[in-house]
Amino acid sequence: MRVDVIGGGPAGLYFAILTKQSRPDAEVNVIERNHANDTFGFGIVLSDETLDNLRQADEPSYREIAANFAYWDDIYTHYQGKVLKSSGHGFSGIRRLSLLQILQRRAAKLDVRMRFHAEDAGVHAHRGADLILGADGINSGVREQLKAHFRPTSEMRPNRFVWLGAKTTLPGFTYSFRENELGVWNLHAYMYAQGECTLVIETTNEAFLASGLGVEDEQATAAYVARLFGEELNGAPVLVNRSFWRQFPVVRCATWHHDNVVLVGDAAHTAHWSIGSGTKLALEDAIALHRAVLRHGHDARAALEAYEVERRPEAERITHSASTSLQFFENVRRFWNMDPVQFNFALMSRSKQITYENLRKRDAGVIRDVDAWWTKHVSQQEHIRLPADFAAPPPMFSPLGLRGMTTMNRVVVSPMCQYCAEDGTPTDWHFVHYGSRAVGGAGLMFTEMTCVARDARISNGCTGMYQPEHVACWQRIVQFVHIHTDCKIALQLGHAGRKGSTQLGWEEMDRPLPSGNWPIIAASALPYYPGVSQAPRAMTRKDMERVRREFVAAAQMGIACGFDMLELHMAHGYLLASFISPITNRRTDEYGGSLENRMRFPLEVFDACRKAWPDEKPMSVRISAADWIPGGNTGEDGVEIARLFKAHGCDLIDVTTGQTDPASKPVYGRMFQATFAEQIRNDAGIATMAVGAITTADQVNTLIASGRADLCALARPHLADPYFTFHAAAEYQAMGYPLEGTSWPKQYLSGRDQLYTLARRARAAAEEIAGRIKPPKPDVVVRQKAA
Ligand SMILES: Cc1cc2nc3c(=O)[nH]c(=O)nc-3n(C[C@H](O)[C@H](O)[C@H](O)COP(=O)(O)OP(=O)(O)OC[C@H]3O[C@@H](n4cnc5c(N)ncnc54)[C@H](O)[C@@H]3O)c2cc1C
Ligand SMILES: Cc1cc2nc3c(=O)[nH]c(=O)nc-3n(C[C@H](O)[C@H](O)[C@H](O)COP(=O)(O)O)c2cc1C
Numbered sequence: 001m002r003v004d005v006i007g008g009g010p011a012g013l014y015f016a017i018l019t020k021q022s023r024p025d026a027e028v029n030v031i032e033r034n035h036a037n038d039t040f041g042f043g044i045v046l047s048d049e050t051l052d053n054l055r056q057a058d059e060p061s062y063r064e065i066a067a068n069f070a071y072w073d074d075i076y077t078h079y080q081g082k083v084l085k086s087s088g089h090g091f092s093g094i095r096r097l098s099l100l101q102i103l104q105r106r107a108a109k110l111d112v113r114m115r116f117h118a119e120d121a122g123v124h125a126h127r128g129a130d131l132i133l134g135a136d137g138i139n140s141g142v143r144e145q146l147k148a149h150f151r152p153t154s155e156m157r158p159n160r161f162v163w164l165g166a167k168t169t170l171p172g173f174t175y176s177f178r179e180n181e182l183g184v185w186n187l188h189a190y191m192y193a194q195g196e197c198t199l200v201i202e203t204t205n206e207a208f209l210a211s212g213l214g215v216e217d218e219q220a221t222a223a224y225v226a227r228l229f230g231e232e233l234n235g236a237p238v239l240v241n242r243s244f245w246r247q248f249p250v251v252r253c254a255t256w257h258h259d260n261v262v263l264v265g266d267a268a269h270t271a272h273w274s275i276g277s278g279t280k281l282a283l284e285d286a287i288a289l290h291r292a293v294l295r296h297g298h299d300a301r302a303a304l305e306a307y308e309v310e311r312r313p314e315a316e317r318i319t320h321s322a323s324t325s326l327q328f329f330e331n332v333r334r335f336w337n338m339d340p341v342q343f344n345f346a347l348m349s350r351s352k353q354i355t356y357e358n359l360r361k362r363d364a365g366v367i368r369d370v371d372a373w374w375t376k377h378v379s380q381q382e383h384i385r386l387p388a389d390f391a392a393p394p395p396m397f398s399p400l401g402l403r404g405m406t407t408m409n410r411v412v413v414s415p416m417c418q419y420c421a422e423d424g425t426p427t428d429w430h431f432v433h434y435g436s437r438a439v440g441g442a443g444l445m446f447t448e449m450t451c452v453a454r455d456a457r458i459s460n461g462c463t464g465m466y467q468p469e470h471v472a473c474w475q476r477i478v479q480f481v482h483i484h485t486d487c488k489i490a491l492q493l494g495h496a497g498r499k500g501s502t503q504l505g506w507e508e509m510d511r512p513l514p515s516g517n518w519p520i521i522a523a524s525a526l527p528y529y530p531g532v533s534q535a536p537r538a539m540t541r542k543d544m545e546r547v548r549r550e551f552v553a554a555a556q557m558g559i560a561c562g563f564d565m566l567e568l569h570m571a572h573g574y575l576l577a578s579f580i581s582p583i584t585n586r587r588t589d590e591y592g593g594s595l596e597n598r599m600r601f602p603l604e605v606f607d608a609c610r611k612a613w614p615d616e617k618p619m620s621v622r623i624s625a626a627d628w629i630p631g632g633n634t635g636e637d638g639v640e641i642a643r644l645f646k647a648h649g650c651d652l653i654d655v656t657t658g659q660t661d662p663a664s665k666p667v668y669g670r671m672f673q674a675t676f677a678e679q680i681r682n683d684a685g686i687a688t689m690a691v692g693a694i695t696t697a698d699q700v701n702t703l704i705a706s707g708r709a710d711l712c713a714l715a716r717p718h719l720a721d722p723y724f725t726f727h728a729a730a731e732y733q734a735m736g737y738p739l740e741g742t743s744w745p746k747q748y749l750s751g752r753d754q755l756y757t758l759a760r761r762a763r764a765a766a767e768e769i770a771g772r773i774k775p776p777k778p779d780v781v782v783r784q785k786a787a
Contacts (some may be wrong), residue, residue, distance in 0.1 A: 008032030011265030043192020183207030309626030397741025424464020497575030
């Protein structure tokens with residue numbers, strides 16, 4: 001077997017080692033353009049998890065790597081003149097050159113043939129090899145030569161960054177954010193050996209250009225950074241090593257293999273350096289590839305296929321995390337006015353890997369500070385007088401005031417169509433469904449999209465607010481909620497537009513009825529599914545006036561029902577959303593074209609409802625902050641849309657995304673829309689509600705305390721568990737938190753007491769078991785303690 005490895009970085013060398021270690025008879029060639037002792041960058045970071053993988057893959061190189069580590073536990077954040085410390089992060093740094101030399105020595109011992117200072121002649125020059133590795137880094141020539149097969153994309157991020165070094169001792173991983181007349185400059189600094197550290201400095205392209213620093217002007221850069229961060233670096237001189245101002249390319253490939261050629265490490269995918277995972281990914285790619293090759297013997301193609309199937313989800317998880325992380329640093333201005341405690345928590349939780357509960361495990365003191373700060377902050381906002389010895393509840397159990405309405409906590413039952421009304425009239429199902437969710441402890445509950453006219457309905461099963469009997473039924477529901485619970489109830493009003501006259505949610509959703517369709521209207525005459533859906537009629541001014549009147553009449557009925565809050569549904573491609581998105585609004589009159597024009601009719605409806613709706617009661621608007629379609633609305637448009645609603649008296653933006661058109665391609669994941677709620681909240685300065693794949697109390701606490709949203713709406717979790725909030729309360733009281741922010745109905749108090757007792761016992765048992773687990777045997781390796 002002959003393996004040719006193009007590129008002698010961590011990925012290429014490590015794969016060569018693993019191959020020779022398991023197949024001594026194999027011929028393994030590594031070709032590397034640099035000299036053996038050349039390296040760029042100073043130190044790299046590896047997590048404990050990666051170290052375990054290295055130990056299992058190749059013990060001798062692991063021992064040497066681990067013996068050269070500097071190990072830290074603490075992170076220090078310098079921000080607005082304060083320094084915040086958090087512990088329990090456990091990571092290791094090693095000089096990049098040391099890592100490469102260890103791998104080179106191990107490879108030489110195993111008879112890997114390494115050619116240094118040799119430029120690869122191209123993939124075609126490796127015809128005789130059974131397997132060819134493109135391990136040639138971020139600017140991979142292999143990827144470029146076979147780009148028709150790998151189909152790579154590269155997106156250059158806007159910020160500028162530079163790698164530097166300094167000979168100084170830091171107490172731990174150090175972040176610092178300093179503002180000067182040009183902008184905000186971020187420092188990431190970590191030690192990789194006693195008295196030696198890597199620095200990455202990052203700023204916006206605008207600040208970099210204004211600084212007058214040249215891209216390759218290393219000495220001027222070093223002097224600038226030494227001046228700016230002199231305090232953090234103890235006045236140490238700043239060192240350079242090919243320290244050029246770069247922009248980070250996010251590289252992705254549709255596939256990583258073709259015939260017997262495979263891309264690994266940075267050649268296949270890049271992970272922004274702010275989660276320190278570039279080298280980890282490279283080494284773990286090599287381990288996964290080696291495993292697949294071992295399993296598939298001589299069949300290189302089968303091995304590469306298996307490798308990609310197995311490795312892709314994990315690699316994508318890490319690269320996605322890295323992309324989420326980089327957004328914090330690119331948008332640090334968004335967090336700039338936060339208190340240091342909240343800023344630090346927002347920084348720690350930026351990639352969603354570290355959450356409120358995860359951080360508690362690392363450093364319980366940090367969470368105590370977050371809780372205490374949050375409670376004081378909310379008390380000031382809500383004019384609550386706190387006793388000197390107050391006990392802070394978790395952030396999700398704090399109240400939120402919107403005009404005259406105060407929710408007892410931050411958990412919301414998101415609007416959810418039940419598709420079983422009769423000519424718009426809610427039935428016994430609705431009474432029980434809403435009643436039981438309101439009993440379950442959430443602070444606020446939304447009705448499903450309730451339609452302002454018969455022909456405004458999505459389906460024959462949608463609830464309405466256009467006939468007197470609707471008022472009576474909704475009133476009964478609202479009264480139940482008010483009499484028996486402390487949950488607030490909001491009416492969501494909407495008009496289906498081009499998605500109207502369609503089947504029930506559990507039938508063929510968004511598809512027209514088999515018979516009995518009614519005519520539909522929209523901003524433009526574009527069918528939802530071309531060739532399948534009905535074509536809507538583009539609305540005339542007369543239609544607009546009718547629809548506006550219907551919304552106002554429905555809002556007035558909502559007042560008669562006693563709802564606490566009103567939301568207008570302007571998301572998910574329905575009628576009002578169809579005006580806002582350029583994908584669905586192709587009008588050439590004053591209601592189409594610019595965002596200002598597209599917002600004209602939605603704002604007209606909002607204004608008319610706001611006028612009808614009582615001043616003391618809040619109003620929200622649900623928007624699709626991004627369409628997830630090229631040429632559609634983006635997060636930046638979401639901010640502009642929110643600003644306009646805010647200026648017209650809107651109190652809260654309910655931030656969802658997509659469903660504008662079948663072409664929408666959302667990137668799903670945990671809390672996947674929360675980043676838009678964060679952007680709108682902090683850029684437009686209006687309260688937001690996050691929604692979408694928020695499933696745990698931990699996530700609610702994380703989003704609320706980090707200033708990414710003011711409320712968290714959960715839809716599907718509330719279908720499976722109407723008592724989501726009560727269950728969360730039970731867990732937190734078992735941890736010793738005060739019982740605030742929920743109220744159980746008196747009929748259920750004995751159930752509450754039992755649930756709380758069981759939660760306390762379960763927690764005590766879990767702690768006892770954890771205490772009995774013996775700590776692992778001390779590592780064979782002596783780690784350097786840096787400070
Ligand atoms: C300048 C720089 C500094 C960095 N510093 C740090 C740091 O301090 N800390 C950290 O965590 N991460 C750092 N990184 C990122 C991290 O090193 C990478 O994510 C990781 O090294 C990826 O490993 P790899 O083996 O895939 O690619 P690389 O390490 O890039 O290795 C690819 C190798 O292929 C060689 N090569 C490319 N083309 C050819 C060719 N045609 N012929 C022969 N050889 C070729 C290159 O010379 C290189 O040695 C740095 C990256 C760069 C570019
Ligand atoms: C059965 C069902 C019905 C829904 N109906 C509505 C609705 O009437 N109005 C609305 O704005 N969103 C509606 N949604 C969307 C949810 O409010 C929510 O935005 C979405 O389900 C994502 O949240 P989740 O991940 O917590 O489920 C519905 C969702 C579900 C699952």
